[in-house]
Amino acid sequence: MGYELYYWPSIQGRGEFIRLALEEAGADYVDVARRPGKRGVPAMMKLMENPRLIRSPYAPPFVKAGKIIVAQTANVLLFLGPRLKLAPRDEGGRLWAHQLQLTISDLVDEIHDTHHPVSSWLYFEEQRPAARRRTKDFWRYRVPKFLSYFERVLNKNGGRVTIGRRLTYVDLSLFQIVEGLRYAFPKRMKRFERKIPGLIALHDRIAQRPRIADYLASPRRIPFSQWGIYRYFKELDA
Amino acid sequence: MGYELYYWPSIQGRGEFIRLALEEAGADYVDVARRPGKRGVPAMMKLMENPRLIRSPYAPPFVKAGKIIVAQTANVLLFLGPRLKLAPRDEGGRLWAHQLQLTISDLVDEIHDTHHPVSSWLYFEEQRPAARRRTKDFWRYRVPKFLSYFERVLNKNGGRVTIGRRLTYVDLSLFQIVEGLRYAFPKRMKRFERKIPGLIALHDRIAQRPRIADYLASPRRIPFSQWGIYRYFKELDA
Numbered sequence: 001m002g003y004e005l006y007y008w009p010s011i012q013g014r015g016e017f018i019r020l021a022l023e024e025a026g027a028d029y030v031d032v033a034r035r036p037g038k039r040g041v042p043a044m045m046k047l048m049e050n051p052r053l054i055r056s057p058y059a060p061p062f063v064k065a066g067k068i069i070v071a072q073t074a075n076v077l078l079f080l081g082p083r084l085k086l087a088p089r090d091e092g093g094r095l096w097a098h099q100l101q102l103t104i105s106d107l108v109d110e111i112h113d114t115h116h117p118v119s120s121w122l123y124f125e126e127q128r129p130a131a132r133r134r135t136k137d138f139w140r141y142r143v144p145k146f147l148s149y150f151e152r153v154l155n156k157n158g159g160r161v162t163i164g165r166r167l168t169y170v171d172l173s174l175f176q177i178v179e180g181l182r183y184a185f186p187k188r189m190k191r192f193e194r195k196i197p198g199l200i201a202l203h204d205r206i207a208q209r210p211r212i213a214d215y216l217a218s219p220r221r222i223p224f225s226q227w228g229i230y231r232y233f234k235e236l237d238a
Numbered sequence: 239m240g241y242e243l244y245y246w247p248s249i250q251g252r253g254e255f256i257r258l259a260l261e262e263a264g265a266d267y268v269d270v271a272r273r274p275g276k277r278g279v280p281a282m283m284k285l286m287e288n289p290r291l292i293r294s295p296y297a298p299p300f301v302k303a304g305k306i307i308v309a310q311t312a313n314v315l316l317f318l319g320p321r322l323k324l325a326p327r328d329e330g331g332r333l334w335a336h337q338l339q340l341t342i343s344d345l346v347d348e349i350h351d352t353h354h355p356v357s358s359w360l361y362f363e364e365q366r367p368a369a370r371r372r373t374k375d376f377w378r379y380r381v382p383k384f385l386s387y388f389e390r391v392l393n394k395n396g397g398r399v400t401i402g403r404r405l406t407y408v409d410l411s412l413f414q415i416v417e418g419l420r421y422a423f424p425k426r427m428k429r430f431e432r433k434i435p436g437l438i439a440l441h442d443r444i445a446q447r448p449r450i451a452d453y454l455a456s457p458r459r460i461p462f463s464q465w466g467i468y469r470y471f472k473e474l475d476a
Binding site for chain 1: 292293294295296306308309310312313316317330333334336337340341347351355356357358359360365368371372375379384387390391394395
């Protein structure tokens with residue numbers, strides 16, 4: 001079955017967690033909003049704003065599969081996981097994978113808020129002192145709590161993958177967390193990585209998987225920039 | 239089947255969305271951390287920190303049902319929904335309910351951040367200007383966007399309930415959103431309510447449901463306070 005992914009075309013953002021799953025599975029999909037002209041972003045907006053669509057998404061990313069439209073990143077992965085063979089087969093396992101993914105979503109929110117704590121309607125330069133304070137506490141309290149948690153979960157499961165014996169979308173999302181933190185906070189992350197050797201090894205194994213390596217080297221992978229969740233500000237990476 | 243709910247005993251917080259579902263269903267449950275002495279919070283901490291527990295929650299709330307432990311508020315409702323007959327029966331409907339619940343979770347995060355935008359490790363008094371600015375943008379951009387979205391979803395479905403023909407946990411959660419915003423921002427909310435007549439009517443119908451009315455009048459309902467997601471600061475309610 002073919003999938004349509006709808007997400008902002010110029011950033012990795014939350015859509016990247018879905019792209020990684022589609023790519024690893026070798027799924028047949030279209031990244032709709034990246035199409036040129038009217039078939040791109042305008043098509044996405046038209047679908048979202050369709051007054052006759054009852055189950056209309058609050059925001060991208062969302063995925064269309066036949067007549068079904070599913071939004072909210074973690075919910076999309078809950079839906080796609082079994083179809084792409086990137087989720088456990090039993091109910092308990094699927095809930096556990098989803099629970100971890102929701103915890104990753106919480107971390108993603110907090111990563112974004114390091115550079116925009118006060119308001120998304122202000123520039124970074126207008127909320128610099130708050131961003132510095134937020135980032136300090138983020139690295140002092142939040143990163144250790146979140147990443148040590150995932151490190152423990154991984155190790156309790158044997159260290160190869162996070163859940164069961166097969167790769168899941170959770171592993172791919174943890175790869176992306178490492179990628180993003182390395183981009184936004186290269187110095188801080190370099191120091192921190194020795195505390196999470198399991199996650200770093202997982203990241204490195206995933207980067208070498210043939211489909212992921214192919215994807216990362218392709219134009220389908222949007223580069224990191226100053227407009228996504230992960231942004232690099234030298235002063236926040238002290 | 240009996241359920242054990244684990245959540246901080248002194249606040250409504252995120253646990254309240256689960257309590258409302260359990261109460262509306264007349265479910266047999268124990269609010270574990272509210273038990274006195276060692277059987278309360280220490281029992282919750284012991285379970286969370288059990289090194290032999292593979293599927294260990296990152297944070298409360300979580301629910302234990304037999305041997306299954308499920309965490310993350312929306313995930314708990316995804317799990318409980320069908321069991322409590324508070325979710326649609328088909329897969330598409332369940333994903334839709336969950337999608338809405340995740341959007342409610344996003345709103346809840348933003349409500350919390352109005353009074354603690356910079357850092358949870360600072361007192362409100364230490365981040366006052368940032369809180370004022372955050373709250374201004376929250377009411378200018380975010381509340382209208384979120385609540386108008388839910389109002390539209392409700393109206394597209396006929397106005398009685400949010401999904402299908404029966405009450406779901408999403409309706410109960412929307413009730414709680416209205417309750418909380420009224421507590422934290424009585425003046426602002428009073429002005430805003432005329433824009434969301436459908437949601438307000440839904441709130442009022444839910445408040446009158448026998449089991450909910452009974453619950454709200456009981457000591458099982460923890461009062462709002464200055465320690466939860468919703469806090470009242472006169473200066474933020476200008």
